Amino acid sequence: MEFESNPDSNTPHLLLLGLRRSGKSSIQKVVFAKMPPNDTLYLGTTTKTDARPAIKSFIDLQIWDCPGQIDYLEEGVFDAQNIFANAGAIVYVIDAQDDFTDSLIRLQSTIEHAYKINPEINFEILIHKVDGLSDDNKQGTLDMISQQVSEEIAEMGIPVEPSYYLTSIYDHSVFEAFSKIIQKLLPQLGTLENLLTAFAEKSGIEKAYLFDTLTKIYIATDASPVDMQSYEICSDMIDVIIDFECIYGKRPPEMDEAPMVAPMQYMMPQDDDQPAEDGLYNQSVVESEGSSLIRLSNGMVLYLREVNRLLLLICLLRSDNLEKRGLIDYNFQCFKKAIVEIFEVTKGARQAHRIDDGMARIQNGFTDSLRED
Numbered sequence: 001m002e003f004e005s006n007p008d009s010n011t012p013h014l015l016l017l018g019l020r021r022s023g024k025s026s027i028q029k030v031v032f033a034k035m036p037p038n039d040t041l042y043l044g045t046t047t048k049t050d051a052r053p054a055i056k057s058f059i060d061l062q063i064w065d066c067p068g069q070i071d072y073l074e075e076g077v078f079d080a081q082n083i084f085a086n087a088g089a090i091v092y093v094i095d096a097q098d099d100f101t102d103s104l105i106r107l108q109s110t111i112e113h114a115y116k117i118n119p120e121i122n123f124e125i126l127i128h129k130v131d132g133l134s135d136d137n138k139q140g141t142l143d144m145i146s147q148q149v150s151e152e153i154a155e156m157g158i159p160v161e162p163s164y165y166l167t168s169i170y171d172h173s174v175f176e177a178f179s180k181i182i183q184k185l186l187p188q189l190g191t192l193e194n195l196l197t198a199f200a201e202k203s204g205i206e207k208a209y210l211f212d213t214l215t216k217i218y219i220a221t222d223a224s225p226v227d228m229q230s231y232e233i234c235s236d237m238i239d240v241i242i243d244f245e246c247i248y249g250k251r252p253p254e255m256d257e258a259p260m261v262a263p264m265q266y267m268m269p270q271d272d273d274q275p276a277e278d279g280l281y282n283q284s285v286v287e288s289e290g291s292s293l294i295r296l297s298n299g300m301v302l303y304l305r306e307v308n309r310l311l312l313l314i315c316l317l318r319s320d321n322l323e324k325r326g327l328i329d330y331n332f333q334c335f336k337k338a339i340v341e342i343f344e345v346t347k348g349a350r351q352a353h354r355i356d357d358g359m360a361r362i363q364n365g366f367t368d369s370l371r372e373d
């Protein structure tokens with residue numbers, strides 16, 4: 001198999017598979033290379049597998065975009081043994097706007113083949129391009145596909161349980177799907193979730209997301225339920241901050257201690273009758289140590305803290321709870337320390353019990369009150 005870029009088949013990877021024009025390259029480019037969705041209209045057919053890093057920060061993972069025109073199950077075309085053996089997941093893309101009969105046949109043989117080589121592999125099925133479907137039709141298509149795939153798997157007699165996602169490159173759905181897909185491959189996920197839950201509980205935070213800055217994929221969140229709206233608004237905040245940095249540039253290091261007040265603000269409309277623009281006014285504060293605050297008109301606040309240049313913590317909290325800012329910042333420092341420890345320990349020793357021991361210690365360090373002195 002020929003590669004366009006520099007793959008390392010020993011590195012864990014995600015395989016993007018599916019028929020021609022199903023949207024594989026578009027997904028790879030929009031999620032991992034920041035391509036505007038409309039530009040994917042001009043993408044040509046992929047002829048060589050394109051392997052690029054998913055997230056450069058700390059997850060050693062590559063996304064391999066495989067050409068839809070080749071039969072990768074045919075002997076001699078694709079080094080299936082090697083490629084499936086090291087793949088963490090197969091992300092199979094089905095074009096929901098097209099007849100998917102052939103795609104499901106290909107999916108069935110892919111599952112059978114890949115499972116024989118690597119029973120640990122995750123099967124993630126993207127029912128893609130759903131922007132062209134009505135809400136009823138979306139659910140109907142998902143039910144139809146999942147039922148058919150389950151029946152085929154039952155006939156094969158293998159214990160595979162694929163996950164299904166309704167996706168489109170024109171909204172947040174594809175980012176949310178990849179967040180969940182990548183989280184399943186993170187050995188540190190449980191530890192990160194516990195840490196975020198403890199941090200949020202002690203600091204009076206409603207919802208906390210740990211984002212990869214480059215891709216807007218969230219690596220982990222606290223235990224409270226994820227609703228699409230909170231995810232979307234937190235992820236939009238990253239765009240606001242990046243746009244802001246692009247317009248005003250980064251501050252010189254000597255300015256690090258000085259808070260910078262930017263002529264920019266973002267507000268949610270108060271009620272449905274009011275046009276969104278009426279609710280917009282400017283007041284966003286970018287502060288020292290990479291932090292930022294946006295007040296929403298519904299009494300909530302978005303609070304962003306930079307863990308490092310590649311990881312962001314974004315919290316949604318009631319504005320009253322912002323009074324405990326010192327407490328939040330103290331707990332954030334504990335959180336930041338823990339993150340460094342998690343990834344250093346995993347990189348080095350790769351021993352889960354060492355992470356858990358360390359995390360228990362750090363979680364005990366979070367506080368829900370600060371002494372006056």
Ligand SMILES: Nc1nc2c(ncn2[C@@H]2O[C@H](COP(=O)(O)OP(=O)(O)OP(=O)(O)O)[C@@H](O)[C@H]2O)c(=O)[nH]1
Pocket residue numbers: 018019020021022023024025026027039040041042043044045046047066067068069128129130131132167168169170
């Ligand atoms: N409406 C809609 N169109 C999409 C979406 N994703 C991709 N497309 C379009 O689908 C077409 C094919 O996309 P590609 O990404 O080239 O498909 P591919 O699977 O990589 O195709 P091959 O390289 O031939 O295997 C392009 O015109 C994209 O703009 C989506 O979410 N919604």
